Amino acid sequence: MDKDVDLAKRVKVIEWLKTEIVDQVAHLLRAIWEGSQNKMIDALASLISSGYILGRRLGIPLRSLDEAIMEKMKKHRADGHQLEDWYGDISALEEHISKR
Structure with a gap:
């Protein structure tokens, strides 16, 4: 039973990270449109860190x-x-x- 719960949790985290990446792309595009460097930096930092964390969750x-x-x-x-x-x-x- 614990294995099933752990697997479900892992899948849920991966799916959440995938949506975070899409959300951060949207934030980045909005920041570019607004011309806000601080928002661009924040969105890029979130996007890059989410990519690294997703890779780690995938075993990379x-x-x-x-x-x-x-x-x-x-x-x-x-x-x-x-x-x-x-x-x-x-x-x-x-x-x-x-x-x-």
């Missing part, structure tokens, strides 16, 4: 997410991603993550 180590982000940035840079070419965003994110 936080370090693995960081490594996957780094690999994705390396690939984007190697492929000549426009954000890297125009603004250097990809290498800036790589540098930020590597300094953690």
